[in-house]
Each structure stands twice: as structure tokens, then as C-alpha cells.
Amino acid sequence: MSNESLNPSSLTTNGRLVAYSDSLKTGLQHGIEFTKLFDQLTDTKDANELLEASTALFDFQMDTEYVVYPHKYNANDYYLIFMSRLLELHSDKDAVLHSREDNLKADTLYQTFPNIDDKEEFHFEQRANQDGAFYVEQNSHQVIFSLNLEEKTMYFNSDTITKLFITEWSDKSDKDEVTNAVDLFIQFGKYLVSDFDFSVDFNMLDASNDKKYILANTNLSEQIMDKLFVATADNNLMLQNMDAAQGAFLELGNNIVFSLYKETTEDGTGRWVITVHDPEEQYSLFEIFNQFSFLKKWFLDNIDELQIGSKMV
Template sequence: MSNESLNPSSLTTSGRLVAYSDSLKAGIQHGIEFTKLFDQLTNTKDANELLEASTALFNFQMDTDYVVYPNKYDANDYYLIFMSRLLELHNDKDAVLHSREDNLKADTLFQTFPSVDDTEEFHFEQRANQDGAFYVEQNSHQVIFSLNLEAKTMYFNSDTITKLFITEWSDKSDTDAITDAVDLFIQFGQYLVSDFDFNVDFNMLDASNNKKYILANKDLSEQIMDKLFVATADNNLMLQNMDEVQGAFLDLGNHIIFSLYKEMHADGSSNWVITVQDPEEQYSLFEIFNQFSFLKKWFLDNLDELQIGSKMV
């Protein structure tokens, strides 16, 4: 039984003083354990030690009943440091970690991407009744991805990919700059898979040929295909009907095939899906929209029907 759990009224004056001293020592020792983990987080060159320290610090409660540390980072900051350090271990330095002085706690941490717009700031936030943390654009609080180090999961948010990457950023940066910044998010997810065997859903950023981008809307109006046909014809391409399923495909050249079709399931249910196939598996749906502006316009003009589903809440 710890001294903090003893009833002070049952102790002599001397016993109370000893219990007080022991509680202070325990609180200070607790702080020392924190510094060991923090040093491991900031200095280790080993990816597994990095994950171990980040996971422990996210759940670490520094304060005790007798020792309160006034200046401390938020739990979210340890996820941000983890992300920055993992990218650093892999020699990816396009994201810049900043600190801003905060009198109420340790410095506020955030990231920027100078290649796009260094006024855009990013950090992690926690959400009520949801595990892990959410990587967000600080002003709009748009969630780019969720991350749970303990469960080893990461999910990209299709909504933000559309609103931030495809729409807002395209108005202020060139295509290459946007691609470089988004590639960094993809690489971070790939490092989570290769280094720690995470389960990562890249959503619209997944370039594998077997990826099916499932539309949130289970029913599409007939006009969607008509509008796609017109858009492709205006760009000297031919939209072709698929033989075995309801849908159509488009040959974009260089053996890049864009398809939209209705996928039927054994239980009788169905989903509309988009697929992208190319020999080198270099083109995700996001990259298709970056490279082919007429498809991007068709997608955004009909977003209420074509929004990609997401595991994000």
C-alpha cells in the first residue's frame, strides 16, 4: 500500500511527515520515468523504441497528488513528435516541426509544408470517445488521417483529400508541390506498414491495381455516366461500356484505365466503385484527378453523388 493511500488521521505527526516526503519522492521519480521515455522519443535511432516511447507517453499522466508539473506537452504532441522522428529516421524532411511559446504549458507544436503554403499548420487532436488521435489542418480542423499507435491503425479521410488536397491546395500551389506534400503522408503510412506492420487504409491515395474506391452513395443517377461521356468526348477520348457489369471504362493512354461500375455482392447488395489500373501501379485516384483536369472537374461537379466512402467518423 502506498503512503498516498493511507488515511492521514491514522498517522502520528511524524508518520504524516514521512508519508508526505515519500509521496514527493514518488512523484519526482514518476517525473524521472517520464524524462527517460521523452529522451527515448527524441533521441533513439531505433524505430521500435520510437513507437514504444510514443505509445507510452500518449497515455502517461505526469502529475501526482503531491507533484504537479506546470509545463508539459499535450498527449497529442507525442504523436506529432513520433511522426516527425519517423520521417527523420527515413530521411524525409519536407515536413517542418515548429514550436510556439505557450505560457500555460510547454511550447505548442505544429507542422508546416513549405512546398505548399507555410501558413498552413497541422497537428494532432483527440476526439471525445474515440481512441488514438487525428491529424488535422489547424484552422479548419479538417481531419487528414486518424492514427492509433496502440492498435496500429491509420485511416485517411477521403473528405479532406477532396476538400483540402484536390480543391483548396490546387488553388494556391502547383501540381508538383501538392503531390510532394501528399507523397509525404503516403510515405509516412508506408513506413508504418514496413516498420511496424500497421493496418493502413490509404483510401484515395492508394495506387495499387486491386484497390476499389467505394462510393458512399449506393445509387447513382443516369446523368452521371452521361456527364462523364460528354467530358471524355470533349477531350477526344471515348468512354466504353463494360460487358459483364453495369458501368464504363476509359483508356487514358499509357495503359492507364479508369473505370466506374456497379459491383454486385453474393448477398444481393451492391456498391458503385471506381478503379484505376496501370502497369506500374503509380496512379491513385488522387493522382488521376491531379493529372486529368477534366476528370477532376467531373468529380467535383458531381461530388454529392461521387464522394468516396471513408472509415473515418
């Protein structure tokens, strides 16, 4: 039984002094255990040790009843350090980790992507009644992805991919620089898969040919396909009806095929999906919109019907 759990009134004066000293020692030893994990987080060259330290620190409570540490990082900061260190271990350094002085606690940590906009700052946040942490753009609090180190899951948010990557960033940044920044997020997810066997849903950033981008809306108006037909014709392309399903496909050149169709699920219900096929599996839906402006405009003009579903809340 811990001395902190003893009833002081049951102790002699000397017993209280001893219990006080023991409680201080316990609190200080707890702090030392923290520093060991923190050193492991910041110094290790081993990916598994990095994940172990990050996961432990996220739930680590430094303060005890007798020892309180006034300057400490938030639990979210350990996720951010983990992300930066994992990218560093793989020699990806396009994301820059910054520290801003904060007198109320340890310094505030955040990331930037200099090639996009120095005013765009990113960090992790926790949400009430939700596990793990959410990587957000600090000003708008748009969630780019959720991350749970303990459960080994990562989910990209389709709504933010649309609003931030496809719309806001592309309007004020060089297209290649936007792609480079997004590629860094994708690489981070791939490192999670290769190093730790994470389950990662890349959503609109997934370039595999078997990926189906499922629309949140289960019913599309007839005008959607009509508008797509007009947009393709205006760009000297031909939208073609599919034989085996309700929908159409578009050949974009270089054996890249964009398709929109309705499929029947196992429970008998229908859903609309978009697929992208190319021989090298280099084109995600995000990259299609990045490369073909007429498809991007069609998508954004009809976003209420075409928004891709997401596992994000």
C-alpha cells in the same frame, strides 16, 4: 499500499511527515520515468523504441497528488513528435516541426509544408469518445488521417483529400508541390506498414491496381454516366461500356484505365466503385484527378453522388 492512499488521521505526526516525503519521492520518480521515455522519443535511432516511447507517453499522466508539473506537452504532441522522428529516421524532411512559445504549458508544436503555404499548420487532436488521435489542418480542423499507435491503425479521410488536396491546395499551389506534400503522408503510412506492420487504409491515395474506391452513395443517377461521356468526348476520348457489369471504362493512354461500375457484394447488395489500373501501379485516384483536369472537374461537379466512402467519422 501507497502512502498516498493512507488516511492521514491514522498516522502520528512523524508518520505524516514520512508519508509526505515518500509521496514527494514517488511523484519525483514518476517524473524521472517520464524523462526517460521523452529522451527515448527524441533521441532513439531505433524505430521500435520510438513507437514504444510514443505509445507510452500518449497515455502518461505526469502529475501525482503531491507533485504537479505546470509545463508539459499535450498527449497529441507525442504523436506529432513520433511522426516527425519517423520521417527523420527515413530521411524524409519535407515536413517541418515548429515550436511556438506558450506560457500556459510547454511550447505548442505544429508542422508546416513550406512548399504549400506557410499559413497551413498541422497537428494532432483528440476527439471525444474516439481512440488515438487525428491529424488535422489547424485552421479548418479538417482531418487528414486518424492514427492509433496502440492499435496500429491509420485511416485517410476521403472528404479531406477531396476538399483540401484536390480543391483548395491545387488552386493556390504548384501541382508538383501538392503531390510532394501528399506523397509525404503516403510515405509516412508506408513506413508504418514496413516498420511496425500497421493496418493502413490509404483510401484515394492507394495506387495498387486491386484497390476499389467505394462510393458512399449506393445509387447513382443516369446523368452521372452521361456527364462522364460528354466530358471524355470533349477531350477526344471514348467512354466504353463494360460487358460484365453495369458501368464503363476509359483508356487514358499509357495503359492507364479508369473505370466506374456497379458490383454485387457477398450479401447480394450492390455498390458503385471506381478503379484505376496502370502497369506500374503509380496512379491513385488522387493522382488521376491531379493529372486529368476534366475528370477532376466531373468528380467535383458531382461530388454529392461521387464522394468516396471513408472509415473516418
